[in-house]
Amino acid sequence: MLDEYEINTDTIAIVPVDDYTSKVYEKEEEYIVNQNANKIIENNCKFYGSSYKGRCEGTKYLTGIKSKFPIIIEEGRNIIFFPTGSYRNSNNCWLSLNNIKNYSKTFYGCDITFINNKKISFDISLYSLDNQYYRATMLKSKLNDKKNLNF
Numbered sequence: 001m002l003d004e005y006e007i008n009t010d011t012i013a014i015v016p017v018d019d020y021t022s023k024v025y026e027k028e029e030e031y032i033v034n035q036n037a038n039k040i041i042e043n044n045c046k047f048y049g050s051s052y053k054g055r056c057e058g059t060k061y062l063t064g065i066k067s068k069f070p071i072i073i074e075e076g077r078n079i080i081f082f083p084t085g086s087y088r089n090s091n092n093c094w095l096s097l098n099n100i101k102n103y104s105k106t107f108y109g110c111d112i113t114f115i116n117n118k119k120i121s122f123d124i125s126l127y128s129l130d131n132q133y134y135r136a137t138m139l140k141s142k143l144n145d146k147k148n149l150n151f
Helices: 037-047 052-063 126-149
Strands: 011-016 022-026 030-033 071-074 079-083 094-096 100-105 110-114 119-122
Touching (some): 011 037, 022 037, 037 052, 037 071, 037 094, 052 126, 079 126
Antiparallel strands (some): 011 094, 022 030, 071 079, 079 094, 100 110, 110 119
């Protein structure tokens, strides 16, 4: 069990195990981390030079999104995560935009297939997943637009 976890380009999902522990999926590895999913996101925002609140304000400024914010974890490598639900919900998972291959509706929610062909089931409606995926994609597009203006 890890006490901390640094999100990187191999990180595909952060899933709560309970109120104090998360399972982090990478392309080739899985880890149990002694922090809840939101705390991992918060700590990584700080690690990469911002705060969770600052990242939310940045997303709101760039996109107009007002809740369930996709988050830019690290700009240089376009590491963007989005939540499956409300930040206040203890079952909220965080998914890596760049590592999703496809997803489909199931009887109980949605199955997401990641670029390493790992499939994980999530308790989220197809409508909500489509919406969250779209919003994260919009954030990525706005970020890339801003980067391209600087060159």
